[in-house]
Amino acid sequence: MTLVLRCGRLVDGTGADPSNDVTVVLDGDRIASVGNASGTVDLDCGGLTVLPGLIDAHTHLGIVDVADDGTKSSIAVTAARIFAVARRTLDAGFTTVRDAGGVDGGLADAIERGLVEGPRVLPSGPIICQTGGHGDLRSPWTDQHHAGLPGLVRVSTPCDGADAVRAAAREAFRRGATQLKVCVSGGVISVSDRTDDVQLSAEELRAAVAEAESRGSYVMAHAHGLAGIRAALAAGVRSFEHASFLDGPTAKEIAAAGAAVVPTLSVAHLMVEQSAGWGVDTWSRDNLARVQEGMAEATRLAYDAGVLVGSGSDLLGPDQDRRGLEIVLKARLLGAMAAIVSATRVNAEIIGRPDLGTVEPGRRADLVAVDGDPLAEPELFDDPDRVLLVVKDGRVVKDGRVVKDRR
Numbered sequence: 001m002t003l004v005l006r007c008g009r010l011v012d013g014t015g016a017d018p019s020n021d022v023t024v025v026l027d028g029d030r031i032a033s034v035g036n037a038s039g040t041v042d043l044d045c046g047g048l049t050v051l052p053g054l055i056d057a058h059t060h061l062g063i064v065d066v067a068d069d070g071t072k073s074s075i076a077v078t079a080a081r082i083f084a085v086a087r088r089t090l091d092a093g094f095t096t097v098r099d100a101g102g103v104d105g106g107l108a109d110a111i112e113r114g115l116v117e118g119p120r121v122l123p124s125g126p127i128i129c130q131t132g133g134h135g136d137l138r139s140p141w142t143d144q145h146h147a148g149l150p151g152l153v154r155v156s157t158p159c160d161g162a163d164a165v166r167a168a169a170r171e172a173f174r175r176g177a178t179q180l181k182v183c184v185s186g187g188v189i190s191v192s193d194r195t196d197d198v199q200l201s202a203e204e205l206r207a208a209v210a211e212a213e214s215r216g217s218y219v220m221a222h223a224h225g226l227a228g229i230r231a232a233l234a235a236g237v238r239s240f241e242h243a244s245f246l247d248g249p250t251a252k253e254i255a256a257a258g259a260a261v262v263p264t265l266s267v268a269h270l271m272v273e274q275s276a277g278w279g280v281d282t283w284s285r286d287n288l289a290r291v292q293e294g295m296a297e298a299t300r301l302a303y304d305a306g307v308l309v310g311s312g313s314d315l316l317g318p319d320q321d322r323r324g325l326e327i328v329l330k331a332r333l334l335g336a337m338a339a340i341v342s343a344t345r346v347n348a349e350i351i352g353r354p355d356l357g358t359v360e361p362g363r364r365a366d367l368v369a370v371d372g373d374p375l376a377e378p379e380l381f382d383d384p385d386r387v388l389l390v391v392k393d394g395r396v397v398k399d400g401r402v403v404k405d406r407r
């Protein structure tokens, strides 16, 4: 089926200047042409700005209750919450997410079959971490690890030794992961470690990288401290999440390796704002401020060094309704255009999906239309109500326009 979409303004995700009065023709799930055609219009976005479907390269759609050890809610309630988060993600204009640990292939499959409305999901399966490291959610006074809900979510697999990492990596792929997630430093929400700690040995990291590469995939790493970042870079990790304490020389090495940095500015910002509602009570506010400051600096350093700087919100909890805040915060550091390109073309490259991220012929027909000029007012991304139209795979999945299409 062909759909003709008229754009008042188009920001195509490539970084090119916006163009006005553009017609985008969609043929099935692909973009057929982008130009100045006149004639019948199926979707009139004449007063709106059209962009590629947004991509969030660091989500946790399955972590809907940080404090749930698996005994607080029924499977039905957990599934319903995850489905609601998926719907909200789409409503905010995000048509693709790379999940950084938690959900497995079951959610991606349910969405792909059209049983649940949500973004295209690239799952990482359970996070591979060391015993007592970031991702090991047990309190120090219990040995019980939450086994997860196979086919839906399991947050992490603590493992020790290269063989255990190898087994966990294979298990993550068996559950439908498209890439692996490891933790190479402590975390902000961590039970028994500090952000600067180095986690997983070189041998363990190399085992994860080898398993991923043997499938043509790669490893993304939760990495705050510099020592952890450097160890992971040496082992062949391709995507550095948070990267809070990155320094200039290491940024240059990451650029030379063709690897990526995905800062997560929203989570640090929201953790301060919404901490109580997230059910999180084990972090130090001083540490959080230090991470927030470091991450802003790391974002600039990485960008200036020519690193692929992606866009990831890292939202947690039941609501996850501020996904676009990442673009707002990134815009304050790098400018609105760079922030938009980061969440579209650059993210597509980082997650290995060159069919996504720009409005160009041949790309997948994922588009959003927003009410306003996102270059002058990137804050609009933080309000899902200003995302008036969402098209995923050539199908209209949200339409809040008041105009009537002329046929």
Ligand SMILES: [Zn+2]
Residues within 6 Å of the ligand: 058, 059, 060, 100, 314
């Ligand atoms: Zn995360």
